[in-house]
Amino acid sequence: MQKHTLMESTPHIEIKHTTQATNKGVYVLYYPSINESADPIVKALQFYFKSKELIKDINSGKSAKIYALNDDDPFEYVIIQNATSPRLDGANLARKASNKIATQKVEENSISVLLPHNYTIHDIAEFSFGFQLANYRWTYQSIKEGSKSSSFPIHYLNLITSISQEDYLNQVEQKWNLKYLHHLVKPILRLRELVPTRPNIANTEFMKNYILDIVKEYGDKITSTLIEGDDLLGAGLRLIHAVGRGSIHKPFYSCLSYKGNADSDKYYALVGKGVVFDCGGLSIKNTSSMEQMYDDKGGACTVLETFRAVVQLGLPINVVCSTAWVENSIGPDSYRVSDVIQSYKGLTVEILNTDAEGRLILADAMSYAQDKFAIYEMIELSTLTGIIKNALGRYCGVFTNRKGCYSLLQKVEKITKESFWPLPLEDQHRELIKGSVADINNSSSGRVGASAAAAFLECFVEKKVRWMHWDIANVAVTDKNDGIYTKGGTGFGVMSLIYYMTWDVVSKELKEQKQENEDDDN
Incomplete structure (x- = not known):
């Protein structure tokens, strides 16, 4: 197997808080809403600018302009950019600066940014978060054995601000919201790197070792169960075994648990679909539909990195991470259309389409978690249906058995900026998957595909369990740079799961922060 090194555990970018620039180029954020004549940043800079058209150019909407400075000024040039919100400001500056470094082959891979004088610690955290995510590039170009697939054009970010690095880091560790912005960058970037890793590298053996490394890293903080190959049959995980048995790469199931709240026996279950590559099995896909199937493991990768973040941050919650890993391939022992297979729960399933494999492995993963733990709420993520892309664009489709789940998710998305959209799950959809030979069918023959798939999964949710199904097929990867996202994996879902x-x-912290901001404005 080709050797491949994923992102190192060391910081990918060093951020320093300084009171002056350490390199010649300085980026300045400018807010049009600030009174131009009273803005101390603009007033200070105007002294140095030879151009007298500074304010006029900024107000005309020019996002960036290079001005020559006086010979005795320590700055060689200043780039002015209109600002909107801290997170997007960071993302836009990172993209602008890293593109400059890439196109001009600048040897100096650091930049200085003069932040607005009224930036709070939360604003700085938002800015840094956006900057680091937009500074990421995923590529296999000129890759050598053992080399890394990702790159970070900017290695050093100097923030010119009155808030010292020590004060910033102290406050970051005292509040959860700041802590998330500071610490979730790394798991999101790991997820961005993992999802598009190609199946000749990230096969089931690779993913098994990836999980075992997590188990080794956190030791007695977590418990783990891993069932592989034919042992899946003995454990009752027959659907997972059936889907994966056609490949030379053994299927396996992983269940990790973490108890951060000793006073409660109730757990969140994070369940993910880990299809390392999907050719459709005997119901084979056409070539164009197969091209992006390296990302069919996106759901399992997302819940895995979320679980790791929960443990690393020591969050006061109990979490189970239940993932099923297969390659849906064609071989002498592939499962067939018309096969009837008994699930872990006991329900029998008739296979009408071997390309509707994700719901099968999720069914067993969901049932196993509920059988072994007292699950209070289960959130399942999967790149489940292609039709979701046409229906929702860049929204994640959500199905749930409790309205309260989605109501809370709406509050979360206002903070995380990850977009969700509710989809219907009604009796008309449940009728589509009822079986005549078995209890249920795994396909609705293409009718109302996303809702029918959710209806299938709902059969494996116990009555008292709150449940959401996130269909992330349209948001797990992107083919263009947009906001904090860069081409490749998006890292969608980690922040929303943690906040949720x-x-x-x-x-409570957000309410306090809002009140503090209002007091400052008065």
Whole structure:
């Protein structure tokens, strides 16, 4: 197998808070809403600018302009950019600066940014978060054995601000919201790197070792179960075994658990679909539909990195991470259309389409978690249906058995900026998957595909369990740079899952922060 090194655990970018620039180029954020004549940043800079058209150019909407400075000024040039919000400001500056470095082959891979004088610690955290995510590039170009697939054009970011690095880091560790912005960058970037890793590298053996490394890293903080190959049959995980048995790469199931709240026996279950590549099996896809199937493991990768972040941050919640890993391939022992297979729960399933494999492995993964743990709420993520892309664009489709789940998710998305959209799950959809030979069918023959798939999954949710199904097929990867996203994996879902599971704690801090901001404005 080709050797491949994913992102190192060391920081990918060093951020320093300084009171002056350490390199010649300085980026300046400018807010048009600030009174131009009273803005101390603009007033200070005007002294140095030879051009007298500074304010006029900024107000005309020019996003960036290079001005020559006086000979005795320590800055060689200043780039002015109109600002909107801290997170997007960071993303836009990172993209602008890294593109400059890439196109001009600048040897100096650091930049200085003069932040607005009224930036709070939260604003700085948002800016840094956006900057780091937009500074990421995923590529296999000229890759050598053992080399890394990702790159970060900018290695050093100097923030010119009155808030010292020590004060910033102290406050970051005291509040959950700041802590998330500071610490979730790395798991999101790991997810961005993992999802598009090609199947000749990230096969089931690779993913098994990836999970075992997590188990080794956190030791007695977590418990783990891993069932592989034919042992899946003995464990009752027959659907996972059936889907994966056609490949030379063994299927396996992984269940990780973490108990951060010793006073409660209730768990969140994060369930993910880990299809390392999907050719459709005997119901084979055409070539164009197969091209992006390296990302069919996106759901499992997302819940895995979210679980790792939960443990690393020591969050006061109990979480189970239940993932099923297969390659849906063609071989002498591939499962067939018309096969009837008994699930872990006991329900029998008739196979009408071997390309509707994701719901099969999820069914067993969902049932196993609920059987072994007292699950209070289960959130399942999967790149499940292609039709979701046509229906929702850049929204994640959400199905749920409790309206309250989606109501809370709406509050979360206002903070995380990850977009969701509710989709219907009704009796008309449940009728589509009812079986005549088995209890249920795994396909609705293309009718109402996304809702029918959710209806299938709902059969494996116990009555008292709150449940959401996130269909992330349209948001797991992107083919263009947009906001904080760069081409490749998006890292979608990690922040929303973390905020959702800890909303009781985070929402109190957000209310306090809002009140502080209002007091400052008065």
